[in-house]
Amino acid sequence: MDVLTALLLVHLIPxxxxxxxxxxxSRKRIMPxxxxxxxxxxxxxxxxxxxxxxxxxxxxxxxxxxxxxxLVSVHVFIRHGDRYPLYVIPKTKRPEIDCTLVxxxxxxxPKLEAFVSHMSKGxxxxxxxxxxxxxxYPNHPLCEMGELTQTGVVQHLQNGQLLRDxxxxxxxxxxxxxxxxQIYLETTGKSRTLQSGLALLYGFLPDFDWKKIYFRxxxxxxxxxxxxxxxxRNQYLEKEQRRQYLLRLKNSQLEKTYGEMAKIVDVPTKxxxxxxxxxxxxxxxxxxxxxxxxxxxxxxMEHFKVIKTHQIEDExxxxxxxxxxxxxxxxxxxxxxxxxxRMQRATEGRKEExxxxxxxxxxxxxxxxxxxxxxxxxxxxxxxxxxxxxxxxREKPSEHSVRILYNGVDVTFHTSFCQxxxxxxxxxxxxxxxxxxxxxxxxxxxxxxxxxNYYDACHREGF
Ligand SMILES: *[C@@H]1O[C@H](CO)[C@@H](O)[C@H](O)[C@H]1NC(C)=O
Ligand SMILES: *[C@@H]1O[C@H](CO)[C@@H](O)[C@H](O)[C@H]1NC(C)=O
Numbered sequence: 059m060d061v062l063t064a065l066l067l068v069h070l071i072p073x074x075x076x077x078x079x080x081x082x083x084s085r086k087r088i089m090p091x092x093x094x095x096x097x098x099x100x101x102x103x104x105x106x107x108x109x110x111x112x113x114x115x116x117x118x119x120x121x122x123x124x125x126x127x128x129l130v131s132v133h134v135f136i137r138h139g140d141r142y143p144l145y146v147i148p149k150t151k152r153p154e155i156d157c158t159l160v161x162x163x164x165x166x167x168p169k170l171e172a173f174v175s176h177m178s179k180g181x182x183x184x185x186x187x188x189x190x191x192x193x194x195y196p197n198h199p200l201c202e203m204g205e206l207t208q209t210g211v212v213q214h215l216q217n218g219q220l221l222r223d224x225x226x227x228x229x230x231x232x233x234x235x236x237x238x239x240q241i242y243l244e245t246t247g248k249s250r251t252l253q254s255g256l257a258l259l260y261g262f263l264p265d266f267d268w269k270k271i272y273f274r275x276x277x278x279x280x281x282x283x284x285x286x287x288x289x290x291r292n293q294y295l296e297k298e299q300r301r302q303y304l305l306r307l308k309n310s311q312l313e314k315t316y317g318e319m320a321k322i323v324d325v326p327t328k329x330x331x332x333x334x335x336x337x338x339x340x341x342x343x344x345x346x347x348x349x350x351x352x353x354x355x356x357x358x359m360e361h362f363k364v365i366k367t368h369q370i371e372d373e374x375x376x377x378x379x380x381x382x383x384x385x386x387x388x389x390x391x392x393x394x395x396x397x398x399x400r401m402q403r404a405t406e407g408r409k410e411e412x413x414x415x416x417x418x419x420x421x422x423x424x425x426x427x428x429x430x431x432x433x434x435x436x437x438x439x440x441x442x443x444x445x446x447x448x449x450x451x452r453e454k455p456s457e458h459s460v461r462i463l464y465n466g467v468d469v470t471f472h473t474s475f476c477q478x479x480x481x482x483x484x485x486x487x488x489x490x491x492x493x494x495x496x497x498x499x500x501x502x503x504x505x506x507x508x509x510x511n512y513y514d515a516c517h518r519e520g521f
Contacts, residue, residue: 123486123487132412133446136443137440144203147335148323149352150350155347173257177194209345211253214255216261218262221258236270239411242274242414243417245417245418246418251419252417280393280425281396285391288512291388295385297381319357335357336369377433377434386425390426398497405450420437430462431475435472449461459490460487462488475492499511
C-alpha cells in the first residue's frame with residue numbers, strides 16, 4: 059500500500075480514535091473525495107497538494123496510541139511554509155504578492171495579529187549567530203525573493219496549533235512550567251525557515267516567552283553539523299544529477315515547451331531553463347495570479363502541466379534508479395543519528411529536549427523520507443511536517459516504541475525498518491530498537507557495500 063492509498067484509507071475507514079478521547083468526526087480534512095479522486099497522478103492536482111492552501115482544520119493521526127502508552131518525546135521536521143519564488147522568469151514582471159501580514163487577507167489565522175505583535179517586540183538573545191540579523195516575520199509590500207508569505211505563516215500557525223492540541227493539551231508532553239532546556243530548536247539561516255519555526259512555536263506554546271526560546275543555527279540543509287564531509291554521498295548526488303539530465307533530454311515535449319516559453323520571453327532556451335521557471339509558475343499557481351505575458355504571448359497552463367508532469371515522472375524514475383536512495387542514506391544519517399541519541403537519552407528518564415523542532419527545506423525532508431524507505435511519500439509540500447513520536451508502554455516500562463507521521467498520516471509501517479513488524483506483533487507502533495539498529499548499522503548495509511558505519515560508508519574506495 060502506498061502513502062497515497064494510506065491517505066485515502068484514513069478517509070474511508072472510521073478511525074477508532076474515540077476511545078482515545080479525540081473525536082475525528084468533528085474535524086474535516088481538506089483531502090478530496092476518494093471516490094472521485096483520480097488514481098493516477100494529475101499534474102494540477104499534485105500542484106494543489108504542493109501549495110497546501112490552508113482551509114479547514116485537517117484531521118491528523120499524530121498522538122494516536124492506546125491508553126497504556128505514555129508520550130515521552132516528539133521530534134518535528136518541517137519544511138518552511140509558502141514562499142515567494144527563488145528565481146525570476148527572465149524579462150517578465152515578477153508576480154505581485156504582498157508579504158506583509160494583515161488580518162483582512164486570506165488565508166487568515168486567529169493568532170496572526172498576536173503573532174505579529176509579539177514578534178515586533180523583538181527577541182532579546184534567542185538566536186545563535188547569524189540568526190540575529192534575520193527579520194522575525196515577513197514584512198514587504200512586494201515580497202522579496204524567497205520570502206515567507208502570509209500563507210506560509212498561517213500554515214505553520216496552524217501546524218503549531220494542531221500539535222499543541224495533541225501533544226500539550228492531550229498528552230501533556232511538557233509541564234505547565236516548562237523550561238528552556240526541554241525544547242530543542244534548530245533552523246537553517248534563511249528568514250523563511252526561522253520565521254516558519256517561530257510561527258509554529260507561536261501556535262504550539264501556551265506562553266511564548268522569549269527567555270525560554272533559543273534557536274540554534276544549522277549551516278547545512280542536510281542538518282549534518284560536524285559530520286558533513288562524505289565524498290561517497292557527493293558521488294551518488296553527481297550520478298543522480300546525471301540521471302536527471304538524461305531523463306530531461308529524452309522528454310521531447312518538455313524541450314518543446316521550454317522552447318516555446320523561451321520564445322515568449324525572448325531569451326535563449328538555456329537561459330530560461332536555468333531560471334527554473336516552474337518555481338515561479340508554482341507561485342503564480344498557488345496564489346491564483348495569472349501566468350506572465352509578453353507581447354509574444356503568454357506562459358500558460360499547458361506549459362505548466364508539461365513541466366509539472368515531468369517533475370512527477372522524474373520522481374518516479376528517481377525511486378527506481380536508487381541513486382537518490384544512496385545519497386539519502388548517507389545524507390540523512392547525521393540527523394537521524396542525532397534524533398535517536400535524543401530519544402535514547404529520554405528513555406533514560408532525562409527530561410531535556412522532549413520537543414525538538416528542525417526548521418528546514420525540501421532538500422532536508424526529501425532525503426530523510428527516502429532514507430526511511432518512504433519512497434511513495436510525496437515531495438515535501440509547503441509547510442510539510444515529518445514527526446517522530448517516542449512512546450513508553452506503561453505496562454512494560456522498559457519498552458519504548460516510535461511512530462512516524464508524515465503530514466498527519468501514520469507511515470510507521472511503511473518504513474524499511476518496520477515494514478513487517480505489524481504482521482508479527484499486535485502493537486500499533488515500532489520498537490525503538492528497530493529504528494536504532496537501522497540508523498546504527500542497517501542504513502549502511504542497505505548501501506550494498508561492506509561498510510557498517512558512517513565513516514567507512516562515506517569513504518568507500520572504488521565506488
Ligand atoms: C482566481 O482568480 C480568478 C480571477 O483572476 C477568480 O475568478 C477566481 O475566483 C479565483 N479563484 C480563487 C480560488 O480564488
Ligand atoms: C552519532 O551519535 C553519537 C552520539 O549519540 C555520536 O557520538 C556520533 O559521533 C554520531 N555519529 C555521526 C556520524 O554523526
